[in-house]
Amino acid sequence: MNRLADNAERVPVLIAGGSLVGLSASLFLGRLGIGHLLVEKHPRTSHHPRGRGNNIRTMELFRTAGVESAIREAASVLADNHGILQTPSLTGTEGHWLFREMDPGGKAARISPAGWCLCSQNDLEPVLLNAAQELGGDLRFSTELISFEQDAEGVTATLLDRRSERRSTVRADYLIAADGPRSPVREALGIGQSGRGELFHNVSITFRAKRLADAVGDRHFIACYLTNPEADGALLPVDNQESWVFHAPWHPERGEPLEAFDDERCARHIRTAVGMPDLEVEITGKAPWHAAERVADHYSDGRVFLAGDSAHEMSPTGAFGSNTGIQDAHNLAWKLAAVMGGWAGPALLETYGMERRPVAQATSARAAARSAEHSHPGYSAPATEDRGPQSNVMAVAMGYRYVRGAVAGADPSAPAVPDHFTVSAEPGSRAPHMWVHRCGVRLSTLDLYERTCVLLTGPGGAAWHEAGRRAADALGVPLDCYRVGEGPDHELAPEPGTDWAELHGTAPDGAVLVRPDGFVAWRAERSVPDPEAAMTRALREVLRLEA
Known part of the structure; x- marks a missing residue:
């Protein structure tokens, strides 16, 4: 020491x-x-x-x-700001939305209790x-x-x-x-x-402009990319009224000093970008930032x-x-x-x-x-x-997953981030969200995952439930076990029209082990002759416990 x-x-x-x-x-x-x-x-x-x-x-x-x-x-x-707008100015009729809604059609509510x-x-x-x-x-x-x-x-x-x-x-x-x-x-x-290194540089400018909200109107965007070649940049609302942030391109690779971004230049750039040459602009702060790709x-x-x-x-x-x-x-x-x-x-x-x-x-x-x-703005992509x-x-x-690590049975050939997101309970993936009732209280299955590993079993998973308790006790591992189904023998009652087994990719007699961070550690698609031995192997492998 x-x-x-x-x-x-x-x-x-x-x-x-x-x-x-x-x-x-x-x-x-x-x-x-x-x-x-x-x-x-x-x-x-x-x-x-x-x-x-x-x-x-x-x-x-x-x-x-x-x-x-x-x-x-x-x-x-x-709370009511959505979408990213791209336009030559805020005063013209040109421009288009790169996307208008973060969650069109409310799809996220079906896969998550959050948003x-x-x-x-x-x-x-x-x-x-x-x-x-x-x-x-x-x-x-x-x-x-x-x-x-x-x-x-x-x-x-x-x-x-x-x-x-x-x-x-x-x-x-x-x-x-x-x-x-x-x-x-x-x-x-x-x-x-490792990685491509620096991509581009911006100066983030905070400012006040009381009349800018009139030009924005009801276009309550998350960000607006302003594409005037004489003064491009990104405009972000702070309060949708008079406080704003503007990201202006900065090119230190061309020898441009940070000191060149004085208040006068910043105000002039913002006026030109938004298309309001007589806009009163009060600069309240500046901070440089660098976009890079390094790991x-x-x-x-x-x-x-x-x-x-x-x-x-x-x-x-x-x-x-x-x-x-x-x-x-x-x-x-x-x-x-x-x-x-x-x-x-x-x-x-x-x-x-x-x-x-x-x-x-x-x-x-x-x-x-x-x-x-x-x-x-500022990024010249190759x-x-x-x-x-x-x-x-x-x-x-939502779709990122762990193909190696504290998981058992994950597909090692799967990409860490897939091209498309699908709800899955495959080992290494985020555990699915499902509304259930416990002692009369409605909660998401995701609310169960924080302090300990959790074993979920379906209506036919009584053997897994008992085996999980025995294996965890023998290993000294805290494990919360829940049976999902109707009746007094089940700790979690599903809402009508939901199928725990189908959502988790198992038969009714299967089981899913979820880590404290809400990722699936291991899955048994159906019952096995010796569930306690299977649970013991899974816990040992996931938690790196020596035999």
Whole structure:
């Protein structure tokens, strides 16, 4: 053990970075009862409106974590904004919708208890912060991780309080690096990155313009791509009234300095882009950002794990980056809790990168293709890039799957992100949503998946139900077992017209084992002669328990 650790503050998990992914990791660990310390070098949560698209899968995770309603309340001002508009200006009659509705026909309601949510990062982060603190999380802003060392038993980190300049030492069992795309932790570990690198650059400009809402009218878009060749860019509403964000192309590769974006130039660019030369524009803030396609070559080194932008960078088109990062944190949290709780082997943590890295590789490629499809301002896509419609966002948001890792029986040849989304209970896929009643209370099957593995069986699955209990007890694994069907012997009653077995791809006497993160770990399509032995093998394989 490092000598600095002798007098160090001790915590089970140290999180470096307090933006969306770090705060989500804190929330998820808090829900699982894992003590942790989060440090963030900035003095407060983000004040810049960005990273606003929270997809259905992310909202399912936040639903399970108990913050969905608070997030929707924080996002209420943009609740009626839909679609992406592309037009030469806001004052002409040209232009068209790249898409008009996020969920045309209400299809999402049939596959999920949650839905898309347009909540900007500056509104979302305080919700996550408050929820994490209420769960007992220790979150310290104006505190920076400046160095760390690890050994076989843990990580010793040196922290700097940026207000007092005081240094302190923390000893943690594990370190989560959610410290952004320029991750000092990743750099210190010497972990390289793969991918196409930088794609394009923008300057995000926040501004006030009271008359702009008149030009927008009832076109309450999520974003508007303005295509005037003299001043292109992307316009995003903040309050649909007078506060807005404009993404202006920036070309540092041509020697263009950031200082060139003074208030006068920014205001002139916005007026030209929207087609209102006399619009009064008050610039309130500017922040550069870089779109890139990079994925870390490894997601962990010993007891240190990368999550979010430290693990992957991708184009913001489609809001895939922040969602992928939040889902990283969710995948890692239950595995840390299982290993620290003693009901999974240490090798379970190796499956984090095994599962998440292929998803990031596929998703970053889809994000770049979507930028090409939308002709994102500032992006000159290579001629070889697919510019065809990438409309099946659901395949990325909901269809990603784990073909290797903490699963048993997954198809190793299946892509991490399919071309199309279909509801499935195949091992490695997201478990299906189904409305059921438990003790008179209506809930989704997804609401069952958080703290333990769950075994679901159908009307003919009594043998699996008992075998699961016996196998879990023998292995010391917490397992919630539910029988789905009518009558007093069944804990979950399906709603009329639903068929549990059909939805989960089994016979009535089959069984499905679901992980705490809501992914199918293993499936038995029908009964077998020795269900307890089958359950024991499945739990051992999934949780990396030694025989």
